Amino acid sequence: MSLSPYVVGNWKMNGVRATLAEARAIDRAVARLTGVEVGLAPPFTLIAALREAVTAIGVGGQDCHVAAKGAHTGDVSAAMLADAGADFVIVGHSERRADHGESDALVRAKAEAALAAGLSVIVCVGETEAQRDSGEAEAVVSRQLDASLPSGEAAGEVGEVKLAERLAVAYEPVWAIGTGRVPSVADVEAMHAALRQRLVAAYGEGGSDVRVLYGGSVNPSNAAELLSTPGVGGALVGGASLSAESFMGIVAAAG
Ligand code: PEP
DSSP: OOOOOEEEEEOTTOOOGGGHHHHHHHHHHHHTOOSOEEEEEOOGGGHHHHHHHOSSSEEEESOOBSSSSSSOTTOOBHHHHHHHTOOEEEEOOHHHHHHHOOOHHHHHHHHHHHHHTTOEEEEEEOOOHHHHHTTOHHHHHHHHHHHHSOOHHHHSOBTTBOHHHHEEEEEOOGGGTTTSOOOOHHHHHHHHHHHHHHHHHHHGGGGGSSEEEEESSOOTTTHHHHHTSTTOOEEEESGGGSSHHHHHHHHHHHO
């Protein structure tokens, strides 16, 4: 059973209470659509308020700690995100990997902690420009995914909830994030096919339904082409998710 396309906005370290007006506009527009699943990941400070403000879209965190609680100043646990009303969390974003030295093993542990707390999880992977230029992109990203995915035991079905409803992957070339540059459709298709193979190797048949999102400079003009590329199950959107108008241009292309 294949799920609807999944379009997720990552607000990064942007957004104050006034920005929730954009989220409300997105929520109202999504409520009139069918056949697409939408989520927004605001900064931690807005999660509870966003939960109160929306009904048709999912609410997510941009990171979580591996522990449920404890002496970790400045961190937020997956259980706390769930308590604040989050449905999902993004882990392993390249900005976390670069700014905070997060390893694949840590990303895996965070994904497992998120699933244990009842959140669904989006695991991000992607190559640098140097890795793309040296022809290593598929090998590097495949290895990254193998080492970042939650174990089959952690990611298994819970009751009626299937693996693909608890886990998504986002392929985000580091060099495409926030730059206005995107890979060719052929490169996106090839990478998504490689990642699908890794998901099936990791989880068997269940891995074939897990959505693999594309992320990196998606905007209303390029969304239709990217989202209709074989193997692309949705989009992870940074800058263009801060305005309802541009984000809905992307969501409309997915539906
Ligand atoms: C991101 O950082 O997840 C992202 C895709 O950013 P942008 O859309 O701004 O390139």
